[in-house]
Amino acid sequence: MYLYNIHTHKAGPEEIGGYKVQYILNTSPRDYKEEILASDNIRFSCGVHPWDADNAGDQLARLDEIVGQKQVFAIGETGLDKLKGPDMNVQEQVFRQQIELAISVNKPLIIHCVKAWDLLMALYKEYKSAIPWIIHGYRGNTEQTKQLVRFGFKFSVGEFFNGEAIRYIPLDSLFCETDMSEISICKVYEDISSILGLSFNQFVEIVADNFSIISK
């Protein structure tokens, strides 16, 4: 059985506590090298971060070239950030191009969203796509969670989260990550399973099922 770390900036050990670990290692089109042949337990999310959305033409062109490769598991992280990065119009255009690209290759989106929830929901509604939109580093409150759940978003939760709110995330829409943290993915699974009143193993199986559905 595997533990899945759906968003990290650094791949760790192949095995933790008797479980194998599958990493989705985040990179940018600029840093992605064709020669990277991921081992079985490492695949990539590749995308233009909203902070880097200015003059992203070359990066988007590069992303277009590599997006079909098997080791590119998802497009991201991409999204919207009202507190940092270029003008929202610029961020939105770059995000839209990546949404359209993800839809065209039928791969998940890994989303970074800060204080731009209304626009994110509007875009979700507009594109009506079947691909998973996974909000990474999710720590929203209960009200926001209920709203996003109604739309059909998926959620990746890491070291910090709102323990009350995550109970409102359907179990089939939940993933785990470490992002920039030094914490072990095992600890994230432990924390979330205990909040949800599940055994560690039950939760491992749930996330494994969720992963297999989005990686078809």
Ligand SMILES: [Zn+2]
């Ligand atoms: Zn990240």
